[in-house]
Amino acid sequence: MREVLVADPLEEPTAEAREFLGLAFGALARLAELLESEGELRGLIGPRELPRLWSRHILNSAAxxxxxxxxxxxxxxxTGAGFPGLVVAAGRPELEVHLVEPMERRMDWLTEVTEELDLDNVVLHRTRADELHGRASFGAVTSRAVAKLDKLTRWCGPLLQDGGEMVALKGERAQVEVDEAEHVLRKYRMRGVAVHEVTVPMTETPARVVVARKRT
Known part of the structure; x- marks a missing residue:
């Protein structure tokens, strides 16, 4: 007989995770529900990633x-499926969050979810980051699993206001990427580059956040 593969169930957020997410928990729980029902079908998240949606994606983004x-x-x-952008918008409602994504199907998803979660602090841009160079500037630019830090700096550096910060969620090779991008970081006037380790619930290893400030 042919073996039928059954997907692992979606992990449940712990009490610690709920406390960590605070007032944003309700909106993010709804985001998790929508991704569980539609994420794989719409090509937003792989089947192996769905069971780890809270720990690997939502809580990691909140770092x-x-x-x-x-x-x-x-x-x-x-921003893709909305990480970390939608998580930032839900958890930091005092900020105006611009989601930059060139793919139409992902932008359709972001439009629907932004309305469903009633996130009135979100602005959508269906474009590439480099197409905003010279047209827009921001107090901070976030990213997650987009590109190596050298390429990311070329995209994000021109979008930052003076004193603005690049905040990049990275993996275990974060410090290696910082070292390899040293020349590019200097070229785009990114100062005080540091890798921060943030402990978030439901994860065995800390989230790594690369932060750099733009200076004239």
Whole structure:
């Protein structure tokens, strides 16, 4: 007989995770429901990633919250299914969050979810990050699983206001990427580059957040 593969169930957020996410939990729980029902079908998230949706995607994205400005504008480059952009918008409602994504089907999803979650602090841009160079600037630019730091700096650096910060969620090779991007970081006047480790619930290893500030 042919073996039928059954997907693992979606992990349940712990009490610690709920506390960590605070007032944003309700909106993010709805985001998780929508991704569980539609994410794979719409090509937004792989079947192997769905069971780890809370730990690997939602909580990991929330690690960026504490590195963002208190007010102002944030652009999320290559936001995809909404990580970290939608999580930032839900958790930091005082910020105006610009989701930058060139793919039409992903932009359709972001439009629908933004309305469903009633996120009135979101602005959508169906475009590539480099097409916004010279047209827009932001107090911070976030990204997650988009590109290596050298390429990412070329995309994000021109979008930052003076004093603005690039906040990039990275994996275990974060420091290696920083070292390899040293020349590009200097070229785009990115100073005080540091890799921060953030402990988030439901994860065995800390989230790694690369932060760099643009200076003239």
């Amino acid at each position: 960026a919250w504490s590195f963002l400005p208190h007010t102002g504008t944030v652009a999320d480059v290559g």
